[in-house]
Amino acid sequence: MPEEAMEDLVADVFARACTSRLVLENVAGKWGILALAALSxxxxxxxxxxxxxxxxSEKMLAQTLQALERDGLVKRDVQATIPPRVEYSLTTSGQRVATKLIELIELVEGEMPEVRKAQAEYDGSR
Amino acid sequence: MPEEAMEDLVADVFARACTSRLVLENVAGKWGILALAALSxxxxxxxxxxxxxxxxSEKMLAQTLQALERDGLVKRDVQATIPPRVEYSLTTSGQRVATKLIELIELVEGEMPEVRKAQAEYDGSR
Incomplete structure (x- = not known):
């Protein structure tokens, strides 16, 4: 079996060429993570x-939503009102990912007292 | 209570000025997530x-490890051998964060069949 076919079968974010790494970057990137958590x-x-x-920024939010829509995590609904009303929401896949991201956010928020202590020590020792 | 003191008490990644957002970016950024998962x-x-x-790249890994060390998630051990042996490992906080990141990675890898289908549909409809 050619190597590319193997990669299609087993997603491996550690491999530079695996598409799952790009999706991970979309969901866990600076703005993707916050957009998905908000939409939850x-x-x-x-x-x-x-x-x-x-x-x-407006441009960055548009790009973020477009990437997440392409990945099937966010859906864009246009209601035929005047003016048209456009709403963004999570798909079922998006909900699963967002739930895990919120767990990550809450964990990081909970670690902040220890993180701040570590940062103060690190900065003080330089 | 001044607003800054409030922010210190309640970490809120949605707030642009909250330090927890920067830590989230370090751990969930493109390279932070992979470095922490590898060190687990x-x-x-x-x-x-x-x-x-x-x-x-060498430079990006050095920067990533330095940021994670400052946040108290990664520790750097220098053994007094000749030549000195430098090892990176997770702190207890780092282990907790890495465990959650691996759950996220596994979830995203599991969603890949649906994501690939969504991407093909999205690209086909443009």
Whole structure:
């Protein structure tokens, strides 16, 4: 079996060429993680989501949502109102990923007292 | 209570100024996630870790390890041999974070068949 076919069967994020690494980068990247966690609270319109994900630019949010939509994690619903109402929400896959990301976020938030202590020690010893 | 003091008490990754967001970026960023997951397999010397995290540059791995060491997630042990042997391993905090990251990696790898289907549909409809 050629190596490329093998890679298609077993996803391995450690392998540079595996598409799963790109998906991991989309979901765990700086903005992907926050967009998915926000959408786990419910559907959002673009501007409301932008306010929730404090500090993201319009362009970066559009790119983030497009990548997540392409990966099948976020869906974009356009309602035929005047003006059209566009809402973003999670797919079933997206919900599973978002749940795990929220666990990660909560874990990191819980580690912060220890992290801050470590940072102070590290910075003090230089 | 001034706002900064509040922020110190409650970590909130959605807030642009919260230090927990920076830590989340270190652990969930492209290279942080792979370095932590690799180190959960055991201690690594620099060059062995670089081979494990396929595609990372020497400079980027050094930066990644330094940020994770500062956050108290990775420890750097220098053994007084000739030449000195430098090993990287996880702290207790780092182990907790790495365990959650591996759950995320396994979840994303498991979603890949659905993700690939979604990508093919998305690309076909443009």
């Amino acid at each position: 609270e419910g559907a959002y319109r673009f501007n409301a989501l932008r306010r929730r994900v404090d500090g993201i | 397999e055991g201690a690594y010397r620099f060059n062995a870790l670089r081979r494990r995290v396929d595609g990372i």
